[in-house]
Amino acid sequence: MQTKHFFTDPTHLVNSALHSLTLTNPSLAFDRPNKIIYRRPETNVEPKVSIISGGGSGHEPAFAGFVGKGILTASVAGTIFASPSAEQVRRAVMERVETSKGVLVITMNYTGDVLNFGMAAEKAKAAGIDTEFFAIADDVGVGRAKGGKVGRRGIGGGIFVLKIVGALADAGASLDDVHRIAQLTTDNIVSLGSSLEHVHVPGRKVPDPNSDEVVPHDEIEVGMGIHNEPGSHRVKATLEELIQTMLRQLLDLNDKDRAYVKYSESDKFALLINNLGGVSTLELSGITAEVHLQLERDYKISPLRTIQGTFLTSLNGMGFSVSLLRLADTGLGPGKSLLELIDAPSEAVGWAAPVHTSTWENQSDATFESKRVSVTEEVPSNLNADPTVLKKVLASGLQRMIDAESLVTRFDTIVGDGDCGIGLKRGAEAILSFLNDPSTPLTNDLVSTVNKIISIVENTMDGTSGAIYAIFLNAFAHGLRAQSPPSESQPATVQIWARALQHSLKALAKYTPAQPGDRTLVDALEPFVKTLAESGDVQAAAKAAEEGTEATKHMRPGLGRAVYVGGEEEWLGKIPDPGAYGLSEFLTGLAEAVARL
Template sequence: MQTKHFIDDPVHLVSTALHSLTLTNPSLAFDAQNKIVYRRPSKELTENAKVSIISGGGSGHEPGFAGFVGKGLLTAGVAGSIFASPSAEQVRRAILTRVPTEKGVFVITMNYTGDVLNFGMAAEKAKATGIDTEFFAIGDDVGVGREKGGKVGRRGIGGGILVLKSIGALAEAGGSLQEVYKLAKQVAGNIVSVGASLEHVHVPGRAVPDPNSDEIIPTTEIEVGMGIHNEPGSHRVTATLPELIKVILGQMLDPNDKDRYFVDIKKGDKFVLFINNLGGVSMLELAGILAEIHKQLKEDWDIVPVRVIAGTFLTSLNGMGFSASLLKLEDTGLGSGKSMLELLDAPSEAVGWAAAISTSTWDADNTATADSHAAISGDAKASNLTLDPKKAQKALDGGIEKVIAAEPDVTKYDTIVGDGDCGIGLKRGAEAVRKDLASGDLPTDAVAFVNKIITVVENTMDGTSGAIYAIFLNALAHGLREQDTGSSKEVDAKVWAAALKSSLQALAKYTPAAVGDRTLMDALVPFVETLDSTGDVKKAAEAAKEGAEKTKNLKASLGRAVYVGAEQEWMGKIPDPGAWGLQEFLVGLAEGV
């Protein structure tokens, strides 16, 4: 493992690396505070409106993702620190202030929990303000199969760049938001990828690992299925390159491997072969790897790719490895000039795609910034849905008091089956909401009332549960707005139930959690379903409490409880902390109605 670096300060490293993109491509600008690289608002971009595409993720994957910002590809890229997702606030600012929104915004990232939650939260918040927004998480890896991947699904690795290139070209050609969204799902669903690496990587600023730890891959071994954040794959092998490639192609193409056979392949199908350098493999060696893969594809699988693309696209810092991807080409249904292959071949001006920057771009006025775009507040327009703010405050106070009183129990439960912060997080959020509501100035606009709470939750509740609550509340605001018919109407149980059902559907895009997984969904779903069927808040709260009680006998399939503690010691005794805290709030809410 290489542990020496020219720049050891990871914060300085990320900032300067992002700034450098504006030096190599003058059509780009850099929002240093929020780590956003975006296309300058030139006449070409603003007068001929197109769908804006925003992607991003942790730094350390260069040129992904900011390196793919440019004409014909992304409109903006949002970066986190090394191997860490950017915050939802960073992404929200990118949507609201750095890209055109007239034709809609497509938010797309790789399928990793932090990225899905934070980019997803920003997408839902954009929807809540009236911006036409769609979200998609790319999963193309088959090194970790269905059984191990579980509900989380496939990880996003190198092949995902083919998705970004395809949709970027479509947006540039004038494709609609729904066409871009549909194409992203289609291309991702036709890609299989597997990575391999000789070593883990060292992150600048971190301690040097113990040479005897699992962080060091033995000299004679290769990790098959290595992820882009040092994550392990399916297994390690001692093998020559031909033997390694045989294993990799088997995982990608063997129809008998039901755990990994994600793309149906028929004789005569056409493919694009995509080879991605994880950062530390010499171009000489990468070329040799490509040749071996191409040879075995032809000889063993009767596949001769119609395009071969190789280079450094999505790295793991200076990872001593590579990933191989195959994209099965099929009809997009978009008409002439918009086939998968034509979209991949379309020109772009993103340095990560190794496309030349045209003379006209260099000669253009490259001084404009997006500072004059919409204010960051992103305040949504008024709705025609009304409520009595005092009654709403009274009901919420009932729930808040129950949550605060239950904090010791929730904390105790979470200390046993989690990391101990659930109770404190819920209490912190509850106290902040109570304080904000007590300050007065409560709107009668139901959407504005919910948005007031959203702001408090986003600023006070952190961690996974905070992100889930924020996504749900943003989706609730959007769900309410969907029922605004244009005439004044007071929200009742029926309106709330419909909005809550819409929120559940939105939340399902960002977490696989469902009833039975021992999460807060075991309380939330029964509440929403019962409210929808009965219109009775008290019965809905009782259903939530029953659902939370049932978690005592459920085996955890998501979250830290999957691997923390001895399950047999708490089975039948300890409810899921998140579900228990939520039912306390809902019971108190019902009492206050």
């Protein structure tokens, strides 16, 4: 593992790398506070569908390197291997791109990205912007059985999807067609990576050379993810043997766990060989030749396009990925086949296409100026709640969640990455501080209060839990407002709260497949919402959430990081899901306060 770097400050590194794109392509601008790279506005050009992508840094040139004519309109970056926040993405959609023809928000299929980009897409829709969301999933390293509801990860083949939808949007296609072709392309891609070693993130400690963080010198990990996630297995093999193994996982139609793309002898393909960052061009070229040889020899596949380069990396990863795209019919006619869209010209440096002379000659300082966007909380509602009562009830639940931090952290250290408790505590403390601040007294307007709490959650809670809570609360505010009477004020009854919660649960399901039994916070949330709707009894609903949380002790994880952690024999039957436990504590605190009223 290479642990030496020129940069030791990862934040400075990310900002410097993003800024460099405006130096190598003058048509781009950089919103530094929000880590957004976007195309400068053009004059005398017909508006087109905007394509916004992004994700964690460390995958360069993805995703900012694909911003430019013919591919992306904007990209939003997080820190290294971490999703950007929903607020960053919202600003990209609502402030940095043309929206009159609609916006496609498209990212790779990783939980944090799906939740944060998805939440931003929902906010854009709520603001009246025609918006579609899509998550690219092309990896076969983790098959159907292990991937479960999470599905395939997004890796190198996703660059084919970005290139194709970008070219299609640039050709003037509708948002519906662009969204449909994103799905069609993804449905016809299989990708798989292999690596000699994990990667080291600048600024992090050097791992123990005898730990699992280091791949043994004579082994190769097949299917390793782009964030050091484990693959399907490790092998001791020559390059020829490795490629044979990889092509079997990609193309064996009898492998029910991984046969994602059906094909026949008449089908045509495009091939993408992607450098994960640390393989020399010499070795990568040899890998391309071997893949091409075995495709023709063993599968009678002669790719119509063979594209080799560095497109989606894992920092300086000593590995590569192979992606095969079946060139299915788009149904859009001449000029808009998948192959023609791959071949279409672009000016994104990540696609290694030259920037035209005219672009350099017509440099402009024009930018999209920051715009004030009306938000929902500025529109009053006629749904009321006594602020004194609301404060007492919320404070009780929040304090109980804060007190549970150490236990939630202990649980999450065993079955996750250890940050759940701190994230919940940070958000709860911020909301509690707001409730106790005399300079920001609560009003009777329930929707206004909920929207202020949403803003706090979005700015203080990060990671997967933060995104889930923010999506749920945004939908909850919408569910309340939908029940607000048009004229006279009305107090919020238990039935109104329950209906809004049911609406939120349904909205959340669009961005996470979690269901009761998957060992997530949904195991506490769904019983609470269901029981409250059926009985109108907050204490009974909180009890149902507690029982749902207790049941997670005996569940094998269906979603989340716990799917990959392993060691279930040590905690199964003993440790509840940390997110469910933290939420249950909050709901129990609410119920206790309601009982004292």
